[in-house]
Amino acid sequence: MHDQRLLRENLDMLKAQLGARAADVPWEGVRTLVQERSRLMVQVEELRHQLKKGSEEVGRLKREKQPADETMARMKAVGDRIKEIEERLRLADDGVQQVALRIPNLPHQSVPAGPDATANVEMRTWGTTPALAFTPKPHWEIGEALGILDFERAARIAGARFAVLTGLGARLERALINYMLDLHTSRHGYREVLPPFMVNRDAMTGTGQLPKFEEDLFKLRDDDYFLIPTAEVPLTNLHREEVVTEAQLPIKYTAYTPCFRREAGSYGKDTRGLIRQHQFNKVELVAFSKPEDSYEELERLTAAAEAVLQGLGLPYRVMALCSGDMGFSAAKTYDLEVWLPSQNTFREISSCSNFEAFQARRAGIRFRRADGKNEFLHTLNGSGLAVGRTLVAILENGQQADGSVVIPEALKPYMGGVERIGKG
RNA sequence: GGAGGGGUGGCUGAGUGGCCGAAAGCGCUGGUCUUGAAAACCAGAGUCGGGGCAACUCGACCGUGGGUUCGACUCCCACCCCCUCCGCCA
Numbered sequence: 432m433h434d435q436r437l438l439r440e441n442l443d444m445l446k447a448q449l450g451a452r453a454a455d456v457p458w459e460g461v462r463t464l465v466q467e468r469s470r471l472m473v474q475v476e477e478l479r480h481q482l483k484k485g486s487e488e489v490g491r492l493k494r495e496k497q498p499a500d501e502t503m504a505r506m507k508a509v510g511d512r513i514k515e516i517e518e519r520l521r522l523a524d525d526g527v528q529q530v531a532l533r534i535p536n537l538p539h540q541s542v543p544a545g546p547d548a549t550a551n552v553e554m555r556t557w558g559t560t561p562a563l564a565f566t567p568k569p570h571w572e573i574g575e576a577l578g579i580l581d582f583e584r585a586a587r588i589a590g591a592r593f594a595v596l597t598g599l600g601a602r603l604e605r606a607l608i609n610y611m612l613d614l615h616t617s618r619h620g621y622r623e624v625l626p627p628f629m630v631n632r633d634a635m636t637g638t639g640q641l642p643k644f645e646e647d648l649f650k651l652r653d654d655d656y657f658l659i660p661t662a663e664v665p666l667t668n669l670h671r672e673e674v675v676t677e678a679q680l681p682i683k684y685t686a687y688t689p690c691f692r693r694e695a696g697s698y699g700k701d702t703r704g705l706i707r708q709h710q711f712n713k714v715e716l717v718a719f720s721k722p723e724d725s726y727e728e729l730e731r732l733t734a735a736a737e738a739v740l741q742g743l744g745l746p747y748r749v750m751a752l753c754s755g756d757m758g759f760s761a762a763k764t765y766d767l768e769v770w771l772p773s774q775n776t777f778r779e780i781s782s783c784s785n786f787e788a789f790q791a792r793r794a795g796i797r798f799r800r801a802d803g804k805n806e807f808l809h810t811l812n813g814s815g816l817a818v819g820r821t822l823v824a825i826l827e828n829g830q831q832a833d834g835s836v837v838i839p840e841a842l843k844p845y846m847g848g849v850e851r852i853g854k855g
Numbered sequence: 856g857g858a859g860g861g862g863u864g865g866c867u868g869a870g871u872g873g874c875c876g877a878a879a880g881c882g883c884u885g886g887u888c889u890u891g892a893a894a895a896c897c898a899g900a901g902u903c904g905g906g907g908c909a910a911c912u913c914g915a916c917c918g919u920g921g922g923u924u925c926g927a928c929u930c931c932c933a934c935c936c937c938c939u940c941c942g943c944c945a
Contacts, residue, residue: 435904469905476905476914483914486926490873499925506925674902803884805902 432531432793439465445537451546452535452754464526471520478513482506532636533643536789538754539726539763545753551766552753557737558746560770561828567772570826571704574600576834577852580705591702592694592709594819599852603825603838604712606845607818608687611714611739615815619735621685621716626665628688629656634668637794639760639786649691649709658691662715663812670719672795674805680798681728682719685815687712705819706778712818716783718811719796725785725809726763733765733783736815740780743839745824746770748777762787767816769824780820783813 437445438461446458485506492499543552574580579600585593596604615621635641635657640648649658659665666684675682690713701707716735720728733749740747752764761784768777788807791797798808829837835853838846 472905472914479914482925486873486924489925493873503925510925803900 432789433534433537434792435465435527435531438527438531439469445534448537449535450754452538452757456534457530461527461530464523464530468520468523468527471516471523475513475516475520478509478516482509482513485509529642532641532793535759536762536786538757539785539787541726541751542757542763543751543753544755546755547753548756550753551756552751554749554751554765556746556748557741558744558770560746561772563772563830565832567827568830569704569773570771570823573826573830573834573836577836577854579603579852582703589709592707594705594708599846599849600822602846602849603842603852604818604822606842607821607825608712608714609845610742610842611815611818612685612687614739614742615685615714615716615735618738619683619685619716619731621683621735624662624666624669624684624686626662626669626686626688627659628665628691629658630664630668631656634664634671637668637671638664638790639793640664643759646695647693649693659688660692661690661713661812661814662686662688663717666715666717667790667796667810667812668794670794670796674797674799675719675808677721677798677800680719680721680808681724684717685714686717687714687818689713705823708819711820714815714818716813716815719798720809720811721798722788722806722809725787725811728809729763729765729783729785729811732811732813733767736767736781736783736813739816739821740767740769742841743821743825744841745821745828745839747780758782758784760784760786760789762789765813767814769820770828771824772827772830778820780824781814781816784811786810786812 433445442458442462442465446453446456449456485502489499489502489506492502543550545551571580571582575582577600579596579598581595581597582593585595588595612623616623629651632641632655635648640657640660648660651657665688666686669684670682689710691710694707694709697707705711716732718728718732737747737749747767747769750766750768752761752766757764764782764784766779767781767783769780770776771778787809790810791807796808796810797805799805825839826836829839831837831851833853835851837851838849843850
């Protein structure tokens with residue numbers, strides 16, 4: 432959400448800079464509502480002042496045993512008038528709020544301009560793609576052949592876009608989670624958190640999933656709870672409506688959680704395999720930063736996510752998303768894309784963003800400067816990493832001609848010494 | 856789910872219709888004193904929004920949202936959260 436003052440004083444600038452990113456925003460309606468709201472606010476405050484003085488007068492008269500009927504009658508009229516205007520103010524305020532919560536964040540000036548993913552800019556690549564002497568198989572064929580991945584039974588117990596991992600497959604997923612958490616807590620200074628996997632409406636609004644993207648979420652029928660689509664939601668909202676001290680910053684959290692997404696509108700995309708699931712595991716990184724440090728923090732956070740891929744020896748590249756490809760709340764985003772031999776391309780495995788004060792303003796997360804002034808802080812987050820997609824990358828990049836899969840060295844301690852997954 | 860108790864400033868905690876943005880204590884900030892510190896004493900300090908170059912000024916905020924009233928921290932209703940006991944449960 433943007434500063435209300437920006438809406439009032441710089442609406443044209445905002446509209447121009449957002450361009451196609453906010454094509455669905457009724458700008459002229461916003462302008463009218465914002466003006467109406469200011470006007471009514473001034474009126475109400477003036478009337479309240481009258482009422483306050485008048486009521487004090489009544490109190491004084493009564494104490495002095497003087498008649499107060501005339502003042503009481505006048506104040507009654509003022510009170511009625513206030514109620515009337517307050518009602519209109521409430522409507523205008525709701526209207527502004529409703530639209531304001533649906534205006535996306537402004538891209539940082541370093542973000543490349545562009546309409547879609549084709550305009551994203553490659554920042555760097557790491558590792559060398561494996562030169563396989565055979566035609567690489569997709570991970571679902573590898574996993575099913577090894578008896579560690581089962582989509583058929585998953586469909587029976589849940590439906591499409593679910594998977595069952597068994598044996599060393601389940602073990603590998605668990606190993607990855609532990610490896611990632613250990614790395615971030617011991618080497619990158621993140622504090623481990625195990626949050627609730629469902630949250631309330633306010634939390635979802637705080638990070639920007641609501642009100643605009645409700646159809647992407649799983650919602651409980653009898654309670655106003657939503658399954659989290661990412662640990663970003665509980666972690667960022669941990670400090671909702673709080674004022675932290677300047678000395679505490681940066682605050683950095685990491686958490687493993689399952690993530691639940693309806694994937695509405697992605698019919699036909701990645702229908703096979705683990706790439707796009709209704710439920711998947713992710714280790715998330717979240718940081719709270721002073722505004723002046725947040726872009727430095729974004730580089731550090733991205734590097735922390737990259738460290739996982741490097742530790743596992745998986746080739747990847749870093750893309751700076753262009754304005755048209757960025758998410759609703761982000762001011763700047765780097766995607767990490769891992770190499771998938773079967774698709775002969777890089778696929779997203781992590782998304783690292785700086786939200787600046789966009790989420791902090793929605794969620795009311797501030798910090799107190801040394802001079803005593805309160806200010807919204809900046810929030811950041813990134814996947815470190817999407818666990819299921821990491822497992823995909825290991826299966827595909829580690830596959831051998833005989834159908835077995837070599838496990839990265841770094842995971843051996845987490846796999847009870849297993850170096851290779853073979854049949855049986 | 857049932858019964859009862861409770862949500863007030865950084866914390867503890869008073870306040871049961873007007874003189875309450877809110878006592879008192881603790882903590883905090885500045886000062887006096889002291890070689891320094893402590894103690895003591897004095898002074899100061901909430902958050903958000905509007906107006907003003909500024910000094911300043913106006914409004915809102917005592918869990919949340921409604922209601923009663925000239926006037927609500929105080930009365931009424933609904934909801935949320937916390938605590939105790941019972942029930943159920945991993």
